[in-house]
Amino acid sequence: MHIEPKLRRLSALVLALATITVLAACGSSSSASSDGVKTVKIALVSNNKPYTYADANGQPAGYDVDVLKKIDAKLPNYKFEYTVIDYETGLIGTKSGKYDIAAGCYFRTDARAQQYLISKPYNYYFLSLIVKPGSPIKTMTDLNGKSLYPIDASDGRYAAFKDWVAKHPDVKIDMTPSSSQATYADMAKAVHDGTYDAVYLSKEQFSGVQDSLGFKMEVTAPVDGRDTVYLFNKKDAQLQQQVDGVIETLTKDGTLTTLTEQYFGQDNFALAKKLGIER
Numbered sequence: 001m002h003i004e005p006k007l008r009r010l011s012a013l014v015l016a017l018a019t020i021t022v023l024a025a026c027g028s029s030s031s032a033s034s035d036g037v038k039t040v041k042i043a044l045v046s047n048n049k050p051y052t053y054a055d056a057n058g059q060p061a062g063y064d065v066d067v068l069k070k071i072d073a074k075l076p077n078y079k080f081e082y083t084v085i086d087y088e089t090g091l092i093g094t095k096s097g098k099y100d101i102a103a104g105c106y107f108r109t110d111a112r113a114q115q116y117l118i119s120k121p122y123n124y125y126f127l128s129l130i131v132k133p134g135s136p137i138k139t140m141t142d143l144n145g146k147s148l149y150p151i152d153a154s155d156g157r158y159a160a161f162k163d164w165v166a167k168h169p170d171v172k173i174d175m176t177p178s179s180s181q182a183t184y185a186d187m188a189k190a191v192h193d194g195t196y197d198a199v200y201l202s203k204e205q206f207s208g209v210q211d212s213l214g215f216k217m218e219v220t221a222p223v224d225g226r227d228t229v230y231l232f233n234k235k236d237a238q239l240q241q242q243v244d245g246v247i248e249t250l251t252k253d254g255t256l257t258t259l260t261e262q263y264f265g266q267d268n269f270a271l272a273k274k275l276g277i278e279r
Helices: 004-025 063-073 087-096 110-115 156-167 184-192 203-210 237-252 255-264 268-275
Strands: 038-045 078-085 101-107 123-131 199-201 224-232
Touching (some): 063 237, 078 087, 087 101, 101 123, 101 156, 123 156, 123 268, 156 224, 184 199, 237 255
Parallel strands (some): 038 078
Antiparallel strands (some): 101 224
C-alpha cells in the first residue's frame, strides 16, 4: 500500500491547525479558560490615592478598582486580573499588548486617542488654583492678564488648560508650556515669591506638599477639570465596547455618583456638569 500521500495530507492538516492556534493566541493579551471566560489583564498605577494603589496587604485598592470590580461583576464572560505598576510602565505595557487596560486617573487626550482605545468617562478630575493668601484670584476668568506657572506639555493638565482657553477666547492668560515638570513645592514657591500669579493644580496634588512649604498658600474651589478614562490596547475593541456599556449603566443608575461621594466627599458628576466639562 502506498501511504506517502496520506502522510503528506495529515502533516498539512497538523500544520494548519497549529498555525490557527498560534494566530488565535496572538490576538490580545487576554486569554480564555476552558469555560470560555477571558482573563483581562489590567495595569493599575501605583501610589495614586485615592484612584489606584496597593493597600497594606499589597492588594489593589482605590476608586478605580472599585469601579472595575463592579464592571467585572456585570461581564461574566470576563475575569479581571490586576497588576499594580508605575504610570509610564502601565502606558507602555498597554500599548504593546502586555496589558488590556491601563487604569489610574488617565485623561483623554488627542495623542492617547491615536495610541489607545478610550473608554467613556467613569469619573472627573478637578483642578484648582494655588494662590497667595488674600489673592483676588478665585476663578480662571480672574487670571485674565495674569500669569500661570508653566505646564509641562505632556501633562494631562495641559490638555485640560487648552480646552478651557479654547472655550474662553476673551480671557488672556500668560502661560508658556514647558518641556519638563517642576515639583509641586517649587511651583508654590514661585507663586509665593511673585514670579507667577497662580498654579493650576488639583487640591490633592498640592495637599501632599503643603505642610512642608514653611509658608501658607490658598487653594481655590475647583475651577476646571477633565474626565478620566480607561485606556485599552487597540486590539481590544470588543472589550472596550462592553466596558463602555457597563459604565453607561453605572452612571445612569447612580452607582458611580455614590462611589465618588464615598471617595471624594462630593458628587463628581454633578460638579462636572456645573463646571461645563461633563461628557
